[in-house]
Amino acid sequence: MTINTLAKGGWHRDQMACFRKMEKVIVAMQDPDMGMKMRNQRLLITVIPHAMTGRDVINWLMQKYNMCEEEALHLGGMLVRYGYIYPLKEPRSLVLRADESPYRFQTPYFWTSTRWPATELDYAIYLAKKNIRKQGELMEYEKERYSVLHKRINHTWDFVVMQAREQLRASKQRRKADRIVLECQEQAYWLINRPPQYLSHDPIMQGCLPSNPWISDDTAHWTMNTEVVPIPSRLRVERWSFSFMELLNDAMGRREFMTYLEKEFSAENLCFWQACEDIRHGENSRIVEKVEEVYKNFLAPGAARWVNIDSKTMDKTLKGIQHPHRFVMDDAQMHIYFLMKKDSFPRYLKSDLYKNMLAKAIVPQEVKKSVFPFMRRQRHSSPSPAQAVAQASEEEGRA
Amino acid sequence: MACQGLQKGETLASLKTESDGLKKKLEVERGKLNDVELHQVAEKTEVLGALSIKTRRVLKGHGAKVLCMDWCKDKRRLVSSSQVRTSTDLWTREHGVSLPCTWVMACAYAPSGCAVACGGLDNKCSVIPLSLDKDENLAAKKKSVAMHTNYVSGCTFTNSDMQMLTSSGDGTCALWDVESGQLLQSFHGHTADVLSLDLAPSETGNTFVSGGCDRKANVWDMRSGQNIQSFESHESDINCVKYYPSGDAFASASDDATCRFYDLRADREVAVYQKDSIVFGASTVDFSLSGRLLFAGYNDYTINAWDVLKGNRVSILFGHENRVSRVKLSPDGTAICSASWDNTLRIWA
Numbered sequence: 001m002t003i004n005t006l007a008k009g010g011w012h013r014d015q016m017a018c019f020r021k022m023e024k025v026i027v028a029m030q031d032p033d034m035g036m037k038m039r040n041q042r043l044l045i046t047v048i049p050h051a052m053t054g055r056d057v058i059n060w061l062m063q064k065y066n067m068c069e070e071e072a073l074h075l076g077g078m079l080v081r082y083g084y085i086y087p088l089k090e091p092r093s094l095v096l097r098a099d100e101s102p103y104r105f106q107t108p109y110f111w112t113s114t115r116w117p118a119t120e121l122d123y124a125i126y127l128a129k130k131n132i133r134k135q136g137e138l139m140e141y142e143k144e145r146y147s148v149l150h151k152r153i154n155h156t157w158d159f160v161v162m163q164a165r166e167q168l169r170a171s172k173q174r175r176k177a178d179r180i181v182l183e184c185q186e187q188a189y190w191l192i193n194r195p196p197q198y199l200s201h202d203p204i205m206q207g208c209l210p211s212n213p214w215i216s217d218d219t220a221h222w223t224m225n226t227e228v229v230p231i232p233s234r235l236r237v238e239r240w241s242f243s244f245m246e247l248l249n250d251a252m253g254r255r256e257f258m259t260y261l262e263k264e265f266s267a268e269n270l271c272f273w274q275a276c277e278d279i280r281h282g283e284n285s286r287i288v289e290k291v292e293e294v295y296k297n298f299l300a301p302g303a304a305r306w307v308n309i310d311s312k313t314m315d316k317t318l319k320g321i322q323h324p325h326r327f328v329m330d331d332a333q334m335h336i337y338f339l340m341k342k343d344s345f346p347r348y349l350k351s352d353l354y355k356n357m358l359a360k361a362i363v364p365q366e367v368k369k370s371v372f373p374f375m376r377r378q379r380h381s382s383p384s385p386a387q388a389v390a391q392a393s394e395e396e397g398r399a
Numbered sequence: 400m401a402c403q404g405l406q407k408g409e410t411l412a413s414l415k416t417e418s419d420g421l422k423k424k425l426e427v428e429r430g431k432l433n434d435v436e437l438h439q440v441a442e443k444t445e446v447l448g449a450l451s452i453k454t455r456r457v458l459k460g461h462g463a464k465v466l467c468m469d470w471c472k473d474k475r476r477l478v479s480s481s482q483v484r485t486s487t488d489l490w491t492r493e494h495g496v497s498l499p500c501t502w503v504m505a506c507a508y509a510p511s512g513c514a515v516a517c518g519g520l521d522n523k524c525s526v527i528p529l530s531l532d533k534d535e536n537l538a539a540k541k542k543s544v545a546m547h548t549n550y551v552s553g554c555t556f557t558n559s560d561m562q563m564l565t566s567s568g569d570g571t572c573a574l575w576d577v578e579s580g581q582l583l584q585s586f587h588g589h590t591a592d593v594l595s596l597d598l599a600p601s602e603t604g605n606t607f608v609s610g611g612c613d614r615k616a617n618v619w620d621m622r623s624g625q626n627i628q629s630f631e632s633h634e635s636d637i638n639c640v641k642y643y644p645s646g647d648a649f650a651s652a653s654d655d656a657t658c659r660f661y662d663l664r665a666d667r668e669v670a671v672y673q674k675d676s677i678v679f680g681a682s683t684v685d686f687s688l689s690g691r692l693l694f695a696g697y698n699d700y701t702i703n704a705w706d707v708l709k710g711n712r713v714s715i716l717f718g719h720e721n722r723v724s725r726v727k728l729s730p731d732g733t734a735i736c737s738a739s740w741d742n743t744l745r746i747w748a
Contacts, residue, residue: 119444152445202688203731204452204734205687212733214733282561283579284579284583326583
């Protein structure tokens with residue numbers, strides 16, 4: 001796995017290699033002779049066969065791979081996170097506890113590697129089943145997804161409901177213990193493999209909230225989504241998690257990320273990247289002066305905002321600076337870009353800063369097209385961007 | 400490099416046979432890497448429901464065929480050309496100034512929204528700064544940036560107002576510094592007029608694709624000027640090329656009445672969008688925001704919306720009374736704008 005394969009989307013191939021390794025461990029754990037000792041676990045009044053405790057898992061890993069408890073906890077945690085082992089108590093908490101908490105192996109049918117990608121249709125059927133079985137007990141996010149799916153694949157909804165009913169009927173034929181086992185397995189699978197949601201971000205296909213301005217004559221959608229707003233919309237914040245590029249392309253996203261980096265004392269990386277972009281796309285006449293600035297601020301020994309580049313790239317860049325040209329910073333820029341993408345970006349998505357932003361974000365109410373077309377709303381002209389720039393420079397002049 | 404004289408024992412005919420043989424070998428090698436067809440993978444995706452897309456605005460006011468248009472980043476203004484009509488605010492329908500440039504075949508909005516580029520049969524591409532004063536003589540502020548030896552067919556700004564990429568009937572593409580008008584890089588490789596180009600939305604931002612009358616779509620490295628990939632499967636001129644939102648693939652529209660989808664990593668064509676009932680050439684394409692839909696404008700006055708993954712047509716949009724010359728998605732994906740030889744622009748949503 002190199003920078004190049006990552007950039008060209010080789011992640012799936014690499015993920016598969018990881019899955020294969022994890023599966024090897026799992027298979028070894030279930031080996032009849034050298035594997036783990038299983039026992040029956042009681043869940044309320046039903047007995048679940050073939051279960052083990054978290055403590056069992058850790059001890060087995062420590063013994064088999066000759067590792068310390070911390071490492072066994074970490075590896076075991078990964079197995080739970082990727083769905084190969086699932087907890088029987090508190091199924092939504094995907095962690096491995098080193099105590100008497102019961103766990104089970106996921107059936108290979110539901111392994112991520114065999115069933116990827118999880119389709120929306122399967123998920124819809126699963127949610128429909130749950131809805132029918134336990135009226136009103138869907139979780140908040142499940143309720144949301146259910147209604148979104150209901151709208152989106154409405155034309156196949158009869159099929160979804162029919163399938164759900166069929167599957168429920170078939171499962172009633174099974175023994176209660178088996179049924180509970182299957183339900184646990186299925187639930188564990190969907191906790192991990194929620195299908196990705198991109199279509200909801202496509203206004204022409206899914207509509208947009210509160211309404212598409214061109215259809216309803218209401219510019220609220222544009223007002224809510226201008227470059228800088230106090231509170232951004234939910235979809236916009238979600239979009240930042242799709243890829244690093246999406247985050248950087250959105251001015252607000254970039255600002256938020258900068259705030260996060262400042263807390264981590266690595267904001268110079270983003271500043272450096274922005275300065276390099278400026279050189280690459282800027283005027284020819286200012287290249288030399290900009291390269292000088294970047295060197296002084298980011299690359300010179302003892303620089304105020306020194307960036308951490310490997311020595312080979314640093315040497316190459318310093319040499320290139322002696323004859324500065326538009327692309328002289330490319331290698332260094334790429335290095336820092338991928339550093340941020342692989343390290344800071346995933347951590348940002350898990351951070352409280354991002355999670356709070358997502359929680360605060362608005363999900364606008366849908367506004368249908370006005371029933372009275374003759375009550376045409378006043379259409380206001382917005383300032384042309386050229387005006388905005390002129391105003392800004394005027395204000396600067398005055399200041 | 401390409402202009403050595405014939406070596407001993409070579410004739411034009413023998414070289415041609417050798418080149419054809421090499422091309423066949425390349426196709427065989429490409430075929431070996433092919434593991435699964437796009438439509439097979441797409442079987443797992445859901446079928447799209449019916450779309451209800453209608454005309455929401457019709458813009459009249461051009462006195463001639465509208466050949467080109469481009470959106471402003473503010474999502475509601477656009478620039479359109481036969482004559483250059485700057486910053487028409489679609490929302491309030493107020494027209495910007497008309498510029499007396501004739502023969503304009505290509506136009507583009509600068510990322511900042513403060514300038515507009517246009518070029519065409521004058522073999523040049525010029526940049527016009529936009530100002531608030533409607534009476535100001537904008538024609539006088541027009542600045543020539545690109546100079547080709549034949550008509551300019553396409554132009555676009557790169558990530559800033561300072562650099563511009565153009566394609567030309569002289570068979571080349573070129574990268575220009577706007578401030579000085581200096582040629583930064585030229586791209587040679589097409590053997591006929593280049594009709595269209597598009598910048599890649601990639602993280603490293605260094606490539607673009609061009610399509611031309613030699614039926615080839617070429618991918619170029621902007622730094623070195625090298626042609627890094629080439630695709631030749633259309634049966635006639637390629638009129639338009641457009642990248643898929645992820646940057647890993649692109650679509651093309653051609654006079655052979657088909658649109659095709661090429662995957663850059665697989666290095667081959669992966670889908671053809673065609674129907675027996677579609678007889679006239681396609682002149683323009685653009686993707687919806689997620690990339691699931693492909694909108695294509697045709698010379699039979701219609702726009703067809705295709706399901707990119709499954710390959711079937713999802714919708715036909717009727718309304719124009721002459722050829723559709725350009726379709727373009729608005730920057731936030733809420734609408735499609737189409738320009739036509741019937742002198743109007745339409746907004747669809």
